[in-house]
Amino acid sequence: MMPAAFDLDAIGAGLSFAGALDDLSAALDAGGSVVVTAPPGTGKTTLVPPLVASRCTGRVIVTQPRRVAARAAARRLAHLDGSPLGSRVGFTVRGERSAVPTTQIEFVTAGVLLRRMLDDPGLDGVDAVILDEVHERALETDLLIGLLSEVRELREDLVLVAMSATLDAERIASVLGSESAAAPIVDHDVPAFPLTERWAPSPVPRLDERGVTSGFLDHVARVTTSAAxxxxxxxxxADVLVFAPGAREVSEIARRIRESSETFDVRELHGRIPPAEQDAVIRGRTSKDRPRIIVTTSLAESSLTVPGVRLVVDTCLSRHPLRDASRGMTGLVTTAASRSSSVQRAGRATRQAPGAVLRCVDERTYAAAPARPVPEIAVIDLADAALLLACWGSPGGTGLRMIDPLPAENLADALTVLRGLGAIDDEGRATAEGRALARVPTDPRLARALRDGSPAVGRRLAAEVVALLGGDLRIADADVAQALISLRGGRTPDARRWRDDVDRLERLAPPAPHASADLDGVGLVIALAFPERIARRVERTAAGATFLLASGTRAGVTGPLAAVEWLAVADVARASGRAAAGSGAVIRAAAALTEAQMEQAADHLLTDRVEAEFSGGRVQARRERRLGAILRTSVPVRASAQEGRDAVRRTLRRDGLGMFAWSDGAEALRRRLALLRRELGDPWPDASDAGLVDTLDAWLAPELDALASGTPVGRLDLLSALRRLLPWPEAVRLDELAPERLEVPSGSRVRITYPEPDGDTSARPVVAVKLQECFGWAETPRLVDGRVPVLFHLLSPAGRPLAVTDDLASFWSGPYAQVRAEMRGRYPRHPWPEDPWAATPTKHTKNRAAR
Known part of the structure; x- marks a missing residue:
């Protein structure tokens, strides 16, 4: 039986998208997947769900990227439908639900639907899923596209709609469609009201090493008040909408405006304020109310429509997650907003009438901003996503049709984390522990801390710490314990929201004996979540302290935590300036930790072993106890023979062969072998630095033992060691293929200088010989079975180079005459015959040659 239909005429009154409903109906008739594009404020979020619901008997799920948007959309549609919220139209977000079994349209956040699908992969009772604001490229929405595309292969009846204000429609349509055809696209466009652009660049920098500058916030408040x-x-x-990068900046700008003028009703809009206050902003104002200035985060960029706005003031800043792969950490960073985001923001002023945007940058800075925001999947920590995909049965997204694949490097880091938690097996499949962690709606590491920390510190304290760390709350002086004290006694919106999260998480924690409410266990809970971030103080200054994390990262902290020796660090990010204490990173959330707690949380990172090294020409060893990169104790000990050999090998592999003093004979043999390897290949050995280091045991084993037992480096016989590499029986031809010396016409046997093993691969063997010793020599000699011509450096009687040639015949017939003309006066005692072909080669003067 079909449920009662929604009155689309009444709901769509005054909404532009009402004109596209016929096109959407036709597209739905053609196939089960549709892509919808329409500008913000045209009514697609309001009209598409009831249209789809009118064609279904089951529930329609509509996802939103944020909780406030899901609540607001549900309230608006229920109001237009004339039904109580939670009956025909409802919503479910983290910690709050207003829906009944007969609800026809349910607005949810993407994260809620993802975890719901773990328990119900087939979405039993759901006839359609509508993904809104796909253009934001939130990670959870990207994952849903992949999972839902796979569900549709098994459930052709499931309707799937992707909606956005600005969207690469063709790309999304190809993912949502079938192998043979892309999904149809419904593109609804309406003429925009005129927009006036104005510029108000700040006289002070917008950002410094600590974030948004106070001077810039002053500037934004000042120009907003004046323009309003x-x-x-x-x-x-008219109302004014001000875009700031985060909740802190929203509050600071709002406070400054309130202090400068009482003309306006200054409101804040972000995810931390209570739902009732959010709803009040979204409802708009009556004619009796004071003009409003709404200061908001990117929340109002496209997810929400704020009525009455005619002026937008844009800081042109954005806050987004960014992973620092070199330090293995992810945090929120503030950067220039993309131009597409700025266009979206400016469009909020022209929803209902002509409007204006005032950008707090100059035109050149605006033009230099990135064109589009980077998709979250490319920059965010992927541990939660990787666990969800493993539970789904598609480790790493294998086999799923996604807009972009998970980046390989970030995915590898995430899988390492999950293996450390015991959440996946060696093949990447979810374990029973992993499935249990996935059902806790937070990061897997925090879920592990909740599960393992509850028996140790009590369910309540474990839930309090996890709720704080997972709630995006500001932590003064990075001190988690003090933040908990404030939240426990506070009546702020943050405190109320935190307590709701604590209650929810406590119900998900395993049973545990009652524990006291003191804060001694805070550090343990954090360390259970992030054992690789356990840190020890290595330096303290007047500005703060530097800590070394078990992962090897150094990070600074100021305030009371600078006096603590051991910290459990929950949040660390790249930074510079005073807060980073010269370390390049700053600790943003941490708690004191005892050594006993450290050992309890990170026993898998503890090592106790002898570390030997070869330094100063001898082996030195120490017994070291470490926590990852942190050295706890170190005492000198005597190295065993094997430890000594290993130390020498490590040094050679790290520093190369420069520690050796090569004799002339050893160096010459090495160069000869290198040329034969270059020209003939196997079985002649690789005598380059890398080749010799890779084959240490084949040629240097006795010498390694000698070094390990204390023999000085200078006493090693490297010539004998290198001879161990000679291949037999080919080695009998060594002197024939690459002789040490070359006999010249004068009878002298001149040493051949072979190319360096790691030098130019086209370099030739060189013979440096006096010109007079080569008179009459026509054919240039060649080595290595005729493959390599010798390069002659023909020298003056004083040993200075006169010519370089590998063609003696051409030299005597040509350049020799010029050399003779220049040299015969300078060296009259030496022969400079007109006909070098007929002259007798000699290394002596004319008189001595005559005698």
Whole structure:
């Protein structure tokens, strides 16, 4: 039986998208997947769900990227439908639900639907899923596209709609469609009201090493107040919308505006304020209310429509997650907003009438901003996503049709984390422990801390710590314990939201004996979540302290935590300036930790072994106890023979062969072998640095033992060692193929200088010989069975180079005459015959040669 239909005419009254409903119906008739594009404020979020519901008997799920957007969309549609919220139209977000079994349209966050699908992969009772705001490229929405595309292969009846204000429609349509055809696209466009662009660049920098500068916030508040006064003088019904990068900046700008003028009703809009206050902003104002200035995060960029706005003030800043692969950490960073985001923001002023945007940068800075935001999948920590995919049965996203694959490097790091938690096996499949962690709606590491920390510190304290760390709450001086004290006694919106999260997490924690409410266990809970971030103080200054993390990262902290020896660090990010204490990173959330707690949380990172090294020409050894990269104790000991050999090998592999003093004979043999390897290949050995280091045991084993037992480096016979590499029986031809010396016409046997083993691969063997010793020599000699011509450096009687040639015949017939003309006067005692072909080669003067 079909449920009662929604009155689309009443719901869509005044909404532009009502004109696209026929096109959407036709597209749904053609196939089960549709891509919808329409500008913000046209009504697609309001109209598409009831249209789809009118064609279904089961529930329609609509995802939103944020909780406030899901609640607001549900309230608006229920209001337009004339039904109580939670009956025909409802919502479910983290920690809050307003829906019944007969609810036809349910708005949810993407994360709620993802975890729901772990328990119900087939989405029993759901006839359609609508993914809204796909253009934001939130990680959870990207994952849903992959999972739902796979569900549709088994359930052709499932309707799937992707909606966005600005979208690469063709790309999404190819993912949502079948192998043979892309999904149809419904593109609804409406003429925009005129937009006036103005510029108000700040006289002070927007950002420094600590984030958004106070001077820039002053500037934004000042230009907003001035522009708002001008705006309401022209249009008393107009409101102003100010975009700031985060909740802290929202509060600071709002406070400054309130202090400078009582003309306006200054409101804040972000995810931390209570739902009732959010709803009040979204409802708009009556004619009796004061003009409003709404200061918001990117929340109002496209997810929500704020009525009455005619002026947008844009900081042109954005806050987003960014992974620092070199330090293995992810944090929120503030950067220039993309131009597409700025266009979205400016469009909020022209939803209902002509409007204006005031950007707090100059035109050149705006033009230099990135064109589009980077998808979250490319920059965010993937541990939670990787665990969900493993539970789904598609480790790493294998086999799923996704917009972008998970980046290989970030995915590898995430899988390492999950293996350390015991959440996946060697093949990447989810374990029973992993499935249990996935059902806790937080990062897997925090889920592990909740499960393992509850028996140790009690369910309540474990839930309190996890709720704080997972709740994106600001922590003063990075001190988690003090933040908990404030939240326990506070009545702020943050405190209320935190307590709700604590209650929810406590119900998910395993049973545990009652524990006291003191804060001694805070560090243990953090360390259970992030054992690789356990840190020890290595330096303290007047500005703060530097800590070394078990992962090897150094990070700074200021305030009371600088006095603590051991810390459990929950959040660390790249930074510079005073807070980083010269380390390049700053600790943003941590708690004191005892050594006993450290050993309890990170026993798998503890090592106790002898570390030997070869330094100063001898082996030295120490017994070291470490926690990852942190050295706890170190005492000198005597190295065993094997430890000594290993130490020498490590030194050679790290520093190369430069520690050796090569004799002339050893160096010459090495160069000869290198040329034969270059020209003939196997079985002649690789005599380069890398080749010799890779084959240490084949040629240097006795010498390694000697070094390990104390023999000085200078006493090693490297010539004998290298001879061990000679291949037999080919070695009998060594002197024939690459002789040490070359006999020249004068009778002298001149040493051949062979190319360096790691030098130019086209370099030739060189013979440096006096020109007079080569008179009459026509054919240039060649080595290695005729493959390599010798390069002659023909020298003056004083040993200075006169010519370089590998063609003696051409030299005597040509350049020799010029050399003779220049040299015969300078060296008259030596022969310089006109006909070098007929002259007798000699290494002596003319008189001595005559005698």
């Amino acid at each position: 006064l001008t705006q309401i003088a022209e249009d008393p019904e």
